[in-house]
Amino acid sequence: SQKIEQNSEALNIQEGKTATLTCNYTNYSPAYLQWYRQDPGRGPVFLLLIRENEKEKRKERLKVTFDTTLKQSLFHITASQPADSATYLCALLSGNTPLVFGKGTRLSVIA
Amino acid sequence: ETGVTQTPRHLVMGMTNKKSLKCEQHLGHNAMYWYKQSAKKPLELMFVYNFKEQTENNSVPSRFSPECPNSSHLFLHLHTLQPEDSALYLCASSQVGSTAGELFFGEGSRLTVL
Numbered sequence: 001s002q003k004i005e006q007n008s009e010a011l012n013i014q015e016g017k018t019a020t021l022t023c024n025y026t027n028y029s030p031a032y033l034q035w036y037r038q039d040p041g042r043g044p045v046f047l048l049l050i051r052e053n054e055k056e057k058r059k060e061r062l063k064v065t066f067d068t069t070l071k072q073s074l075f076h077i078t079a080s081q082p083a084d085s086a087t088y089l090c091a092l093l094s095g096n097t098p099l100v101f102g103k104g105t106r107l108s109v110i111a
Numbered sequence: 112e113t114g115v116t117q118t119p120r121h122l123v124m125g126m127t128n129k130k131s132l133k134c135e136q137h138l139g140h141n142a143m144y145w146y147k148q149s150a151k152k153p154l155e156l157m158f159v160y161n162f163k164e165q166t167e168n169n170s171v172p173s174r175f176s177p178e179c180p181n182s183s184h185l186f187l188h189l190h191t192l193q194p195e196d197s198a199l200y201l202c203a204s205s206q207v208g209s210t211a212g213e214l215f216f217g218e219g220s221r222l223t224v225l
Contacts, residue, residue, distance in 0.1 A: 004153070034213060043115070043201050043216030044154075089154070093212055098144070098167060101154040 006102040023090035030092035117217035132187040134202030
């Protein structure tokens with residue numbers, strides 16, 4: 001069956017450290033993988049997209065990698081700040097199906 | 112007005128009530144979506160409208176009825192709901208054919224069914 005899994009439900013890290021979130025998928029051949037941020041009581045906000053032929057994408061303190069052999073994407077936040085605390089969702093676009101989302105990882109950055 | 116606007120933000124209804132959720136997008140997009148978000152579950156796609164035509168209906172119970180009168184407005188009509196339908200209902204829009212295909216979400220309507 002097709003699955004998209006974000007391995008950690010919750011992740012706590014110290015301010016200033018790098019947060020690394022994982023997204024794994026099975027039985028998909030995604031053309032794109034996207035990451036969203038969701039704050040409590042709010043809708044998700046798009047952060048980054050990475051294509052199947054790209055290994056890495058950066059935006060300010062954010063970095064996303066995509067390994068189609070491992071069927072995995074990693075999402076990094078460097079020099080993390082308490083304001084980065086939120087739930088981060090990965091989503092993939094495969095064939096003609098609409099975006100499929102993972103459950104999300106709730107990140108807490110502790111000052 | 113910017114982005115995607117959903118009303119109401121909060122709704123409490125009994126199982127015999129009929130209510131509607133409204134979504135409006137000001138981005139000029141040609142696709143609109145309804146998602147359901149329950150605790151500890153991934154976002155569940157309910158309905159997709161491309162160019163006002165419904166293209167997806169993911170086995171959603173008939174007590175949920177979507178309506179898309181034009182490319183900027185989307186409604187979700189609710190009737191005889193169950194307590195397990197309590198969730199955050201998110202509307203989103205996108206531009207079909209854009210490279211990234213990213214979704215722009217509204218703030219959601221928090222529904223409680225008593």
